[in-house]
Structures are given as C-alpha cells and as structure tokens.
Amino acid sequence: MHRDFRPSDTLESRLEWGIEDWDLLLNLEMGEHTRLTTNVSWNAQGEAASKEQFRLTYGFIEHAFADPIKLRLGKFFIPFGAQNMLRRAGLATLGVGIPQSTLHPDLYTNQAFKFFPASGQGALLQGETFFDNNKIFEYSIALTLGFQDSLKEGNNRDGNDAKAITTRLRLDFNQYWRAEKSFYFDWVAGPLYGMLFSDGYGLAYNGNKLNFQAEYVTAQLEKNEEGEKQKLSQQAAYMQSSLTLGGFFTPYLRFEWVDPPNRGYQNSLFVPAFGFQWDIGAWYILKSEVSHFSYLEESTRSASSYTRFRFLFLAGF
Amino acid sequence: MLGRLIQTPIPKRAVHLCCTLLICICVLVVSAKAQEATPRLMVVVSRESPIITLSSQDVSLIYLGKKTLWEGDLRLSPALLRESHPAMQYFIEKKLGKSVGQFRAYWRKLLFSGSGTVPKSFRREEELFQYLENNPGAVGLCTGEIPLPPHLKELTIEDWKVP
Numbered sequence: 132m133h134r135d136f137r138p139s140d141t142l143e144s145r146l147e148w149g150i151e152d153w154d155l156l157l158n159l160e161m162g163e164h165t166r167l168t169t170n171v172s173w174n175a176q177g178e179a180a181s182k183e184q185f186r187l188t189y190g191f192i193e194h195a196f197a198d199p200i201k202l203r204l205g206k207f208f209i210p211f212g213a214q215n216m217l218r219r220a221g222l223a224t225l226g227v228g229i230p231q232s233t234l235h236p237d238l239y240t241n242q243a244f245k246f247f248p249a250s251g252q253g254a255l256l257q258g259e260t261f262f263d264n265n266k267i268f269e270y271s272i273a274l275t276l277g278f279q280d281s282l283k284e285g286n287n288r289d290g291n292d293a294k295a296i297t298t299r300l301r302l303d304f305n306q307y308w309r310a311e312k313s314f315y316f317d318w319v320a321g322p323l324y325g326m327l328f329s330d331g332y333g334l335a336y337n338g339n340k341l342n343f344q345a346e347y348v349t350a351q352l353e354k355n356e357e358g359e360k361q362k363l364s365q366q367a368a369y370m371q372s373s374l375t376l377g378g379f380f381t382p383y384l385r386f387e388w389v390d391p392p393n394r395g396y397q398n399s400l401f402v403p404a405f406g407f408q409w410d411i412g413a414w415y416i417l418k419s420e421v422s423h424f425s426y427l428e429e430s431t432r433s434a435s436s437y438t439r440f441r442f443l444f445l446a447g448f
Numbered sequence: 449m450l451g452r453l454i455q456t457p458i459p460k461r462a463v464h465l466c467c468t469l470l471i472c473i474c475v476l477v478v479s480a481k482a483q484e485a486t487p488r489l490m491v492v493v494s495r496e497s498p499i500i501t502l503s504s505q506d507v508s509l510i511y512l513g514k515k516t517l518w519e520g521d522l523r524l525s526p527a528l529l530r531e532s533h534p535a536m537q538y539f540i541e542k543k544l545g546k547s548v549g550q551f552r553a554y555w556r557k558l559l560f561s562g563s564g565t566v567p568k569s570f571r572r573e574e575e576l577f578q579y580l581e582n583n584p585g586a587v588g589l590c591t592g593e594i595p596l597p598p599h600l601k602e603l604t605i606e607d608w609k610v611p
Contacts, residue, residue, distance in 0.1 A: 158565055163523045163585070168562040189562055197520050208561065220560030223553060259514055264505070267514065306545040339547055378549050410549055413531070 154188070154219060165194045170219060188219055189250060199258035206252045210271035210299045211313040212331045212346055218249060225342075225383055225408055227420040227441040230369040232387035232402065233331065233348045237282075239424065240400050243365060243391035244282050246329040246350050247315040251275025251295065267303040272296070280321030293320035309335045313348075325353025325360065345370045352392075363392035379410040385422075401425055406441075418443040487535035491603045492588045492596065494580050498522065499587070504607040508544055510587055512554070513564040518585070526567040527579055528589040535591045 153173040160166045169190035191205030208216040214229040221227075236243035253275035260268050277293030295317040303309045313331040331348040347368040354361045367390065373383035387402040406420030418441075425436035491507060493499050499518060502510075509515035511526045518524055529536050531548045540551045558564035570576040573590050580588045581599050588600075596602060 156560070158559075158562075160523065160565070163517070163521060166565075170560075170562065191562070195517060198515060198517055216561035216563070217557055220556060223556035223560050261505070261509065261514070337550065339550070375547070375549065378547060410552075413552055 161192075164196070165192060167192050172219065191255075197258075199260045201257050203255040203257070204253075206250055207255055207273075208250050209247050209275065209297050209315070210255065210257065210273055211247050211297055211315050211329070212299075212348065213311065213333045213335065213344065214346070215247075215249065221418075221443065221445045222414070222416060225371070225373055225381065226385065226404070226406055227418045227443045230346070230371065230385060230387055232367040232369050232389045232400075233346050236365070236367050236389045236391065239387075239389050239402065240391055240398070242394070242398055243367075243389055243400075244350075244352060244363070245278075246331070246348050246365075246367070247295075247297065247317070248278060251297075265303075265305055267301075269299075269301040269303075271299040273298075277317040278319045278324075278327065280319070280323045282319070282324070282327075291320055293318055307336055307338055309333075309337070319352075323355060325355065327352045340375045342373045342375070343371070365392050366390045380407065381409075382407045414446060416443075416445040418445070487538050488592050489535055489539055490590050490592050490596075491605055492577075492580060492590055492600050493586065493603060494582075494584050495599055495601050496584045497601075499603060501604045501606065502587075504543070504605055507587075507605060511539075511544060511567060511589075513558055513567075516564075522585045525565070525583055525586045526589075527576055527586050528567055528569055529573065529576060529591070530569050530571055533591070536589065539589060 152175070155171045155173075157169045157171075158166065159168075167190075170188040171185065172188045173185055187206060189205070189207050191203045191207045193201055193203045195201045208218065210216060212233055214224070215234055217224050218229055218234065231238050233246065234249070235245065237245055251273060253273060255271060255273040255275075257269070257271040262268065273296070275295050275297070276291050277295035279291055279293060295315065297313070297315050299311060299313040301309060301311040311331075311333040313329075313333075315327070315329040315331075317327040319325065319327055327350065329348060329350040331346060333344070333346040335345075336343040345368070347366070349366040350364070352363045352365070354363055367388060369385060369387040371383060371385040373381050375381045383406055385402075385404040385406075387404070389400040389402075391398055391400075402422055402424055404420055404422035406418065406422075409417040411417055420441045421438065422441075423436065423438045491502065506515060510524050511528070513526075516524055528539070531537065531540065531551065537548055540546055540548055544551060546554065555564070555566045559566050568579060568586075570579065573594050576588050576590055577597050577600060580586050581597070587603075
C-alpha cells in the first residue's frame with residue numbers, strides 16, 4: 132500500500148489520502164523443479180486514470196533444469212538494470228519510489244521515451260554460476276513482444292508482431308561490489324518507429340552501513356518522419372548513496388538526470404532528492420522523500436520547477 | 449564523622465579482596481561476552497535427506513537462495529529460527545556477511561521480483577524440527593539448545609568455523 136502527496140499536473144498544491152495499490156503475490160512450488168508465481172495488483176485510480184484497475188503484474192511458470200539454467204514462460208518484468216524487477220516492491224527498495232530516470236523517463240518529461248517496457252510476454256532464460264570462491268556470475272536472456280507505435284505498456288494486444296531481446300549480465304566481485312551490463316533491442320511495430328536499442332551500465336557497493344548505486348542508460352531510436360529516417364538519442368543516469376544508522380534508520384541522497392532527444396535546445400532534466408527509510412519492524416517501513424524537478428517547458432521553452440514531498444507507509448504480511 | 453572515615457587507613461586485606469573480586473567480575477563478563485559472540489550453530493536435515501555433507505560456501509548459497517537444487521533432483525528449502533535469536537544474528541552477520549536488515553531487504557527483493565521463496569523462520573526449535581521432519585529438501589539452522597530428535601541428522605560442514 133502506498134500514498135503520495137504531490138502537486139497535481141497543473142502544479143497546484145494537492146493533499147490526498149487513501150490506499151493506492153494493493154498487491155497479491157502468489158508463489159506455488161509444483162514439484163522439485165517447477166514453480167508458478169503471480170502478482171495481481173489493484174490500483175485505486177485505475178479507472179479514473181484510464182488504466183486497468185485489476186491487472187496481472189506478472190505471472191509465469193519457471194522450470195529449473197539446474198541453478199545455472201532456469202526457464203520462465205509467461206509475463207515477467209524485463210531484466211534490464213538493477214531496478215526494473217523491483218518496480219512493485221516498495222518493501223525492497225530504499226526510496227519512496229525507484230529512480231524513474233532510467234526506467235520511466237517519460238514520467239519526468241514528455242519529451243523523453245521509454246528505454247524499455249516494464250514487463251514483457253515471452254520466454255526468459257536465466258541462471259547463476261559461482262567461481263573463484265565468492266564471485267557470482269548471473270545472466271538473463273529474454274525474448275518478448277516488443278513495443279508498439281505508442282512506445283507505451285500494453286504491448287500484448289493482438290496483432291503485435293514486434294519482437295524484443297533483452298540481455299543482462301551481472302558480476303558480483305565479492306559480497307560488496309556488483310557490476311552489470313544490460314541491452315534491449317526492439318523492432319518496434321508500426322510505421323512510426325524503426326529499431327530501438329538501449330544500453331545500460333550499473334555499479335553498486337553494498338557495505339554493512341554505507342551503500343552506493345549508480346546506473347547509466349543510453350538509447351537510439353529510429354523515427355520515420357515524412358519519409359525520412361531520423362535517429363533520436365536519449366540518455367539518463369542516477370546516483371544514490373545511503374548510510375544505515377543503528378541498523379534501522381537509513382537517510383539517502385539521490386541525483387537523477389534525464390537528457391531527452393535534443394530538439395535544438397537544451398532540454399535536460401535534473402532531479403535531486405533527499406529522503407529516509409525507517410524500518411519499524413520486519414515488515415513495516417516508513418519512508419519520506421523530498422525531490423526537486425527543474426526542466427524546460429516544451430511549449431514555452433521557459434524554465435520550470437517544482438518540489439515534491441512524498442510520504443509512504445508500507446506493511447507486508 | 450565523614451572526616452574521621454576518610455582519615456581511617458583501609459586494611460591491605462580489604463584492598464586485595466576488592467581487587468580479586470573486580471578481576472573475577474571482569475573475567476566473568478569477558479567470558480559471557482565471548483560465549484554470546486560465538487553461539488553454537490548446527491545445520492540439520494531429515495534422516496531421509498540424501499545430503500550428508502555441505503561446504504561452508506554451500507550453506508551461504510542455500511541461505512541466499514542461490515543454490516536451490518541438490519544434485520539436480522531435490523529442491524532445497526532453507527529454514528532457520530527468528531532473526532532476533534542471537535545465534536541467527538551471528539550466522540547472518542558472520543557467515544552471510546550481511547546485517548539482519550540487509551538480509552531482510554535481500555530476500556524482499558527476491559520475493560517481490562518473483563525470483564525466490566523467503567526462508568521459513570520459526571519461533572521455537574521444536575517447530576523447526578517438525579518442519580524438517582516433513583520436508584526432505586529442507587535445511588535447518590539450529591542451536592542445539594534442545595536434543596536433536598531421532599528423525600533428524602546433523603550435517604558435517606567443511607570449513608565451518610563455528611564452535
């Protein structure tokens with residue numbers, strides 16, 4: 132469950148209270164090698180926001196041939212970067228929300244496009260191997276339905292002949308350091324766009340008290356405009372560091388940056404954020420975050436900014 | 449009265465007695481802390497389980513959800529006592545290299561991304577033993593505070609540097 136306090140789209144102050152999301156997670160072990168996992172979500176604003184009120188966030192069957200070879204079939208989160216598979220897991224992430232700059236940059240500015248969809252339908256092969264005492268290598272290769280012309284979610288509609296390939300390689304050098312590299316190739320369906328290629332890099336340090344995480348994603352998107360092919364380039368990054376005090380209170384600082392396709396003028400967006408996470412109990416967490424958005428309005432090309440305060444209480448059971 | 453007390457010389461025997469008592473208290477505190485810092489840990493499975501021995505790294509990988517199959521045939525299900533138990537805290541910090549908070553966050557990530565099932569945790573060892581008895585693939589971590597029932601066996605752990 133979570134609730135945001137934030138200004139409305141028209142930048143007027145607004146304060147609301149309610150239960151926004153409800154997630155029901157099911158994990159069924161079907162024998163020694165196979166399991167079924169589903170996550171059904173209910174969104175309070177679904178109907179009002181022209182979204183599905185109930186939806187299958189993910190649902191797949193996983194067969195483990197061995198620990199290094201596991202095959203998933205169904206709908207699953209795209210294995211790109213460190214955060215995408217955690218997008219519905221407020222209990223598992225540090226901030227009130229996950230850094231959207233590398234996942235959903237179009238939420239921050241309508242001049243940006245998504246680097247990859249949140250979830251996909253198809254097959255995912257993944258596994259882990261261990262070597263040299265405590266090094267872990269993890270790979271994920273997914274073949275899914277690709278984006279359609281709108282570059283939005285809901286790419287499971289009939290007649291979608293677009294296909295996408297995602298690859299993520301991760302290396303844990305030791306218990307503290309992890310590096311990863313992700314690719315996303317999408318042959319976007321429809322006449323408006325051509326190929327989308329996203330390329331991501333990540334680095335994380337998980338100390339006992341000090342934590343650090345950084346990601347950088349760049350993308351090239353082919354666009355067909357009046358019979359001519361244009362190549363749009365976009366990049367985004369974030370850095371987040373935190374310090375756990377007393378084992379339960381973790382203040383953090385985050386800096387996000389989105390550079391949408393250049394349209395002949397500077398249109399980058401910067402989002403500094405400061406917040407904390409307070410672990411009240413094993414399954415109860417209190418979070419708060421202040422973030423500041425400053426960007427260029429496309430219509431007027433004038434600088435615009437606003438500050439957002441968010442508060443979140445999470446209960447898992 | 450107070451002035452007279454201060455002026456009274458303290459007998460040597462009393463000084464010796466005080467010093468001896470102080471040393472005894474220090475020794476007791478240090479030994480108690482040492483005992484607290486290195487609790488007894490046992491890795492236990494059902495007698496029906498084909499597992500006889502594990503390496504120290506295997507134990508870590510099982511409790512981090514990275515080793516889920518035994519010889520490609522048996523699904524491994526880690527189980528332990530509540531994280532508030534000092535022996536479990538010791539295991540998580542010294543053997544897995546994580547704080548209890550990090551251990552919880554780690555498993556939440558796996559759970560919510562659909563990548564794993566959180567280890568079962570029990571309030572009492574009797575409950576843990578009952579779970580192990582009914583699940584041949586279950587691997588349990590206990591303290592040996594109560595005697596091991598006949599249907600369970602303790603595993604030999606290579607390089608397991610705990611008492």
